[in-house]
Amino acid sequence: MSNLVQKSCFTILFFLLMIISISTHAKKLSPDKPCKRLVLYYHDILFNGTDLANATSAKITNDSALGSHFGMMVVFDDPVTADRRLHSPPVARAQGFYFYDKKDAYNAWFAYTLVFNSSEYKGTLNIMGADPLLEKTRDLSVVGGTGDFFMARGIATFRTDEAQGDYYFRLEMDIKLFECYN
Ligand SMILES: *[C@@H]1O[C@H](CO)[C@@H](O)[C@H](O)[C@H]1NC(C)=O
Numbered sequence: 001m002s003n004l005v006q007k008s009c010f011t012i013l014f015f016l017l018m019i020i021s022i023s024t025h026a027k028k029l030s031p032d033k034p035c036k037r038l039v040l041y042y043h044d045i046l047f048n049g050t051d052l053a054n055a056t057s058a059k060i061t062n063d064s065a066l067g068s069h070f071g072m073m074v075v076f077d078d079p080v081t082a083d084r085r086l087h088s089p090p091v092a093r094a095q096g097f098y099f100y101d102k103k104d105a106y107n108a109w110f111a112y113t114l115v116f117n118s119s120e121y122k123g124t125l126n127i128m129g130a131d132p133l134l135e136k137t138r139d140l141s142v143v144g145g146t147g148d149f150f151m152a153r154g155i156a157t158f159r160t161d162e163a164q165g166d167y168y169f170r171l172e173m174d175i176k177l178f179e180c181y182n
């Protein structure tokens with residue numbers, strides 16, 4: 001009798017495990033099959049003390065003495081375009097901040113919102129993560145979205161497309177969403 005109870009317990013456990021493994025398998029996402037992909041360009045023009053009309057970002061804390069800009073924080077409201085040209089009509093704004101957080105190499109950390117308000121897209125994507133900017137490409141997390149990007153999640157791959165001293169840089173953002181509900 002107790003043998004029978006044991007057997008049926010095992011059977012139930014077996015089926016439970018199977019259901020769990022099937023449901024986790026169904027959630028597996030393929031890195032090369034995004035549900036949406038956007039390749040956009042981010043332009044950052046750091047205020048240099050005189051270019052009030054052109055600057056799109058400003059230092060709000062100065063470098064510390066630790067080197068590699070450690071401690072410097074920049075707040076930005078940057079134009080985002082669909083091609084490399086700064087003066088192309090922006091398709092979104094990138095609003096947020098980055099700061100430098102490594103002593104012996106340039107290394108930044110970003111948190112910002114891509115604000116879309118065009119006929120194509122209305123809504124936001126929120127992006128954050130480490131930007132070890134000496135690497136050729138860097139992956140940041142798309143942690144959420146609103147509007148046309150309701151509850152979206154994914155990966156934004158940064159590539160520095162151009163850098164002119166500290167005063168201008170352009171990033172290619174290859175945004176791949178793996179959760180899309182719209
Ligand atoms: C700031 O940038 C502007 C535009 O590029 C340039 O004309 C100006 O000379 C720069 N000022 C300083 C202090 O570097």
Ligand SMILES: *[C@@H]1O[C@H](CO)[C@@H](O)[C@H](O)[C@H]1NC(C)=O
Nearest residue numbers: 045051052053054055086087
């Ligand atoms: C800076 O802004 C002025 C005035 O809007 C514009 O004439 C000039 O072309 C801009 N300079 C750059 C380097 O974008």
Ligand SMILES: *[C@@H]1O[C@H](CO)[C@@H](O)[C@H](O)[C@H]1NC(C)=O
Nearest residue numbers: 061062063064065066067069
């Ligand atoms: C900012 O930091 C740099 C380097 O540490 C220093 O030369 C400069 O005077 C500082 N500027 C201000 C406004 O404190």
Ligand SMILES: *[C@@H]1O[C@H](CO)[C@@H](O)[C@H](O)[C@H]1NC(C)=O
Nearest residue numbers: 093115116117118119122123
């Ligand atoms: C979006 O664009 C519309 C039309 O240009 C404008 O009326 C509205 O204020 C904008 N919204 C935001 C959040 O910028």
